[in-house]
Amino acid sequence: MADKNYYTIDPLGKLRCMKCNVPLVKGKARFMYLDNGFPVELPVCPSCGFVYVPEELALGKVLAVEKALEDK
Numbered sequence: 001m002a003d004k005n006y007y008t009i010d011p012l013g014k015l016r017c018m019k020c021n022v023p024l025v026k027g028k029a030r031f032m033y034l035d036n037g038f039p040v041e042l043p044v045c046p047s048c049g050f051v052y053v054p055e056e057l058a059l060g061k062v063l064a065v066e067k068a069l070e071d072k
């Protein structure tokens with residue numbers, strides 16, 4: 001099975017880690033929802049590993065993820 005990303009956010013150099021004050025980079029992460037881990041790409045801090053989880057992913061977008069599973 002191909003590596004499918006359910007969600008991608010490219011920080012485009014606009015987001016910064018508030019702790020390290022370095023630009024976040026796009027990195028692979030895993031969004032946990034209902035005992036499943038969905039591969040996603042989110043802005044991560046290359047220094048401390050902080051993963052930026054946007055509110056839309058934490059809330060509404062999970063419904064889209066769920067639908068994507070059902071459509072399989």
Ligand SMILES: [Zn+2]
Pocket residue numbers: 017018019020021045046047048049050
């Ligand atoms: Zn950091």
